[in-house]
Amino acid sequence: MIKTIFAFINAAIIQSIPLLYGATGEIITEKSGNLNLGIPGIMYMGGISGIIGGYLYEHSVANPSAILCVLIPLLSSLIGSTLLALIYSFLTISLRVNQNVTGLALTTFGIGIGNFFGGSLLSFFGETGSISLIRTGKAFKASLPFAHKLGIFGKTFLSFGFLAYLAIAIALVTSYFFNRTRAGLNLRAVGENPATADAAGINVTKYKYLSTLIGGAIAGLGGLYFVMDYTGGAWTNNGFGDRGWLAIAIVIFAIWRPTTAILSSFLFGGLYILSIYIPGLSGSAKEIINMLPYVVTILVLVIISMRKKRENQPPAHLGLSYFREER
Amino acid sequence: MACAAIELKNITKRFGSKVVANHNVSLSVYKGEILSLLGENGSGKTTLMNMISGIYYPDEGQIFIDGEEVVIRSPKDAFKYKIGMIHQHFKLIDVFSAAQNIVLGLEEEGKFDIKSVTQRVKEISSMYGFDIDPNKKIYEMSVSEKQTVEIIKVLYRGADILILDEPTAVLTPQETQKLFAVLRKMRDSGKAIIIITHKLHEVLSLSDKVAVLRKGEYIGTVNTAETSESELTEMMVGKKISLNINRTEPKDPEDRLEVKNLNCVSADGVKLLDNVSFTARSGEILGIAGIAGSGQRELLESIAGLQVIESGSIIYHNPKTGTEDELRGRSPIQIRELGVRLSFVPEDRLGMGLVGNMDIIDNMMLRSYRKGHSMFLEKKGPKDLAERIIKDLEVVTPSAQTPVRKLSGGNVQKVLVGREIAASPTVLMAAYPVRGLDINSSYAIYNLLNQQKERGVAVIFVGEDLDVLIELCDRILVISSGKVSGIVEGRGADKGEIGLMMTGANGGANGND
Numbered sequence: 115m116i117k118t119i120f121a122f123i124n125a126a127i128i129q130s131i132p133l134l135y136g137a138t139g140e141i142i143t144e145k146s147g148n149l150n151l152g153i154p155g156i157m158y159m160g161g162i163s164g165i166i167g168g169y170l171y172e173h174s175v176a177n178p179s180a181i182l183c184v185l186i187p188l189l190s191s192l193i194g195s196t197l198l199a200l201i202y203s204f205l206t207i208s209l210r211v212n213q214n215v216t217g218l219a220l221t222t223f224g225i226g227i228g229n230f231f232g233g234s235l236l237s238f239f240g241e242t243g244s245i246s247l248i249r250t251g252k253a254f255k256a257s258l259p260f261a262h263k264l265g266i267f268g269k270t271f272l273s274f275g276f277l278a279y280l281a282i283a284i285a286l287v288t289s290y291f292f293n294r295t296r297a298g299l300n301l302r303a304v305g306e307n308p309a310t311a312d313a314a315g316i317n318v319t320k321y322k323y324l325s326t327l328i329g330g331a332i333a334g335l336g337g338l339y340f341v342m343d344y345t346g347g348a349w350t351n352n353g354f355g356d357r358g359w360l361a362i363a364i365v366i367f368a369i370w371r372p373t374t375a376i377l378s379s380f381l382f383g384g385l386y387i388l389s390i391y392i393p394g395l396s397g398s399a400k401e402i403i404n405m406l407p408y409v410v411t412i413l414v415l416v417i418i419s420m421r422k423k424r425e426n427q428p429p430a431h432l433g434l435s436y437f438r439e440e441r
Numbered sequence: 442m443a444c445a446a447i448e449l450k451n452i453t454k455r456f457g458s459k460v461v462a463n464h465n466v467s468l469s470v471y472k473g474e475i476l477s478l479l480g481e482n483g484s485g486k487t488t489l490m491n492m493i494s495g496i497y498y499p500d501e502g503q504i505f506i507d508g509e510e511v512v513i514r515s516p517k518d519a520f521k522y523k524i525g526m527i528h529q530h531f532k533l534i535d536v537f538s539a540a541q542n543i544v545l546g547l548e549e550e551g552k553f554d555i556k557s558v559t560q561r562v563k564e565i566s567s568m569y570g571f572d573i574d575p576n577k578k579i580y581e582m583s584v585s586e587k588q589t590v591e592i593i594k595v596l597y598r599g600a601d602i603l604i605l606d607e608p609t610a611v612l613t614p615q616e617t618q619k620l621f622a623v624l625r626k627m628r629d630s631g632k633a634i635i636i637i638t639h640k641l642h643e644v645l646s647l648s649d650k651v652a653v654l655r656k657g658e659y660i661g662t663v664n665t666a667e668t669s670e671s672e673l674t675e676m677m678v679g680k681k682i683s684l685n686i687n688r689t690e691p692k693d694p695e696d697r698l699e700v701k702n703l704n705c706v707s708a709d710g711v712k713l714l715d716n717v718s719f720t721a722r723s724g725e726i727l728g729i730a731g732i733a734g735s736g737q738r739e740l741l742e743s744i745a746g747l748q749v750i751e752s753g754s755i756i757y758h759n760p761k762t763g764t765e766d767e768l769r770g771r772s773p774i775q776i777r778e779l780g781v782r783l784s785f786v787p788e789d790r791l792g793m794g795l796v797g798n799m800d801i802i803d804n805m806m807l808r809s810y811r812k813g814h815s816m817f818l819e820k821k822g823p824k825d826l827a828e829r830i831i832k833d834l835e836v837v838t839p840s841a842q843t844p845v846r847k848l849s850g851g852n853v854q855k856v857l858v859g860r861e862i863a864a865s866p867t868v869l870m871a872a873y874p875v876r877g878l879d880i881n882s883s884y885a886i887y888n889l890l891n892q893q894k895e896r897g898v899a900v901i902f903v904g905e906d907l908d909v910l911i912e913l914c915d916r917i918l919v920i921s922s923g924k925v926s927g928i929v930e931g932r933g934a935d936k937g938e939i940g941l942m943m944t945g946a947n948g949g950a951n952g953n954d
Binding site: 294295296299300302303306307309310311312313314315316422424425427430438 | 494496515516517519520526528532533534535536537541544545546547548549553578580708
């Protein structure tokens, strides 16, 4: 029993990492007033870009080094997801296209790209079978050397690849950035009231672009973690599932706070796999349990809108584009 | 002679190809001087100031600071030249504290430390006599406190040239005096101040020079000491207009609407209306005076059936049937059918009453679509009505099919008031119907209200300009923090007395009516 609980906690943490990346990325984006519903697509993009980079490297040299096995997919993942975020930024910030439409289109696009390359990458090189980057996966999965010596504690809490720790570090840094730095204050101002920020001398366009691009890049790492660490370098079409949407739900659940997002991701990660750990569930009961994260999100929305506390509301200008000389 | 602190030469700004907001404007302000920028609505005052503060960029012309030509492309450039603007609509982030708003966008050396900011804000406050808590959130502040934050914000940035866009529009007479004292202090310490306003007595009491704009054109600058109210009005509107508002004696007034011990409580448990009682009579204009947010809105909404009433009653004396009807508990539609009309004009004009993206005809239809006999909408009636309103009220619009949001403020208000009047109401409530309107449009609205009064309608007029209330209304109900502080006769009313009652300074001693 104890063992099952620890195994569940460990699995919940693993599940929470991609969610946390997605949520942190989306929080940074939304703080600038951009509601990027393309995040699920960007996370697919981050995953497949990492796979492509890793594949090209692993298959072009005889003896791939572990460090490059990490760095190359990391870099290509960042480039891939930033590119997609750039499309979103250009459309919504410079051309002022509706954010919801752009985001949804981007999600469809990103998932499509992921599945296209996931399904056909090997055939471009005349190979068959499915993608499996064993060395890259192993490099990403490398955990702290002393973790296995610490018994069940180490196994439960310290047995992760570096991307897991990076996710938490990024969330903490983001929180510090929002609350303790000038740039963070400026960014929040842009999302709350861009006209005011503009009048205060803040470059609204720059902040919107940067936060959307950086947010996209961070969210993409969630996809990379999934394909490299969680599945160990293998790609399955649609394998990432609806985790991107769950990440967006966490943003609301965590009321736009990165530190709260850490715990929320853990909770949602746990709920995501809860049905597997409860023995003897019928198929329909499993589906109901799988709905829990979304039910909880709706409840949170109801509660924050009932409590009307201003600090807990979404950024006031979320979803709207800004045009300075609009009269 | 020293160089002007700021000088504009032949500034022109266009929006699109047709609208010329400023044409060939030139003016200058020296250090230790207060310049009033006077002009009707839409005369381009704010646009001109926005160009100085870097929000807009002029199409033609030059700007000089201390004799040197400068280019102000962004608000950041404006800060660089020590220009600070206090906008009419406050540019503050609601969820931030005063101190956070004050440092927003600043690029200072060293670590970001909100504590030292707070300290500095306190220093500035004590220097000029402001009373402000740097850690208070903006959404918890009163209008006057928000304005104080705005002023400290520009002082914190070391501004030497201050621009204030209609700073007194939202203040009580007492708060206005306090603000003027602060401005004089700043002038004496060598700052150049530009104040945008259309209140003539403020211009005369505060400024050293007056620059006048009319429809984007620069008319001229005069020394305040050498001018008069009528000269300035003439410069501003181009022709002499009577400052007197018509007021006829009420004809056989009878009680129409009786509000008794009305109480309303907000969702947070704050008392919005506290034991309000009064009577509105037919053939009479009842003014409601009070500081913005004292319960005026809730009062009108209670009568219109839009507000949840805690206790009390609203009795309507129906002239058709002669019965006394209780309005409390009736739906807004039932109340409207009885002839009680609300023409509520909120701050943004289009918030309630009209739909901005719909044209004038469709907006007329909002009130009549239920009356059709078939499943299809009847367009004929609303179309005739729209055209009649455009003609009678001189609404300036390309056509009746123009979306309302494209009309100017005055014309939007005419459409709204015109529609409510068209239903021949017995009670007409108008809240801030002239807010933001120029003098000519305001008079058009006053005339409309007077016509209704002569037709025997009980008019309830919520206004903010005390001069207008005193000249227009037969009786004035003064409200302060949800309480009635008294009802005074419009004829011979004393402005200072009403001002005091608005702030509750008389302790509500007059009691309820």
